[in-house]
Amino acid sequence: MIEAGLRADAERNRQSILVAAEELFLERGGGIPLEEVAKRAKVGIGTLYRRFPTRESLLAATSNERFLSVAETSCARGRDQDPADAMRQFLEELAINTSVYQSLAASLGTVIQHGTPGCMAITSEGQRLLGRTQEAGIIRSDATFDDIICVVSAIAIAVEKDTAPASRVAHLVDLLLNGMLVR
Incomplete structure (x- = not known):
């Protein structure tokens, strides 16, 4: 799902976060540290929290x-x-x-x-x-x-x-x- 109004780089970061989260959630569950999601997505934790301010918002998106x-x-x-x-x-x-x-x-x-x-x-x-x-x-x-x-x-x-x-x-x-x- 593409979020309206995002710059191309911001949308790429969002998609990278979603892919990384999906992989990690399937491997280890939804309770993993979100820092690990950011690391796998190759974005900073601030970028992750700008797109998904809570764990539940990331779970909802994935x-x-x-x-x-x-x-x-x-x-x-x-x-x-x-x-x-x-x-x-x-x-x-x-x-x-x-x-x-x-x-x-x-x-x-x-x-x-x-x-x-x-x-x-x-x-x-x-x-x-x-x-x-x-x-x-x-x-x-x-x-x-x-x-x-x-x-x-x-x-x-x-x-x-x-x-x-x-x-x-x-x-x-x-x-x-x-x-x-x-x-």
Whole structure:
């Protein structure tokens, strides 16, 4: 994603930071010292902080494409899909994509508030699906999107080190949804 209004050298630095962060986050997790990201990107720490003032803003930027993909895939399934199935698939995909970097899940609630297109898309799609399931009388009316993000974070943390997290995520999402069902 190109940031509007950046000089060419500033955009190159931004892209170098994102590439370095992605590599290091995949190798060692989102909790690594940001100085290491700057060093690998061959920029000063001040340059990194000018573009990404917090760790969470950097995590949001590196997760942007994954989050966009989750939201777009969910939207593409259409409004005709059973609301419970749509919510289940969305939650599973979000949890799997949140567990990509160790430590991303622990700050997901803060990360998605950073206003990247992916973060906004996840929020919008999650709220839409929650509304559909509540309108259909499937999910309790007192459940909020923040509740969902909290539990998705817990699921993603639980599977961060699993070698095959998909089946575990599906099981944990099923438990989550069973707990949120209208009785």
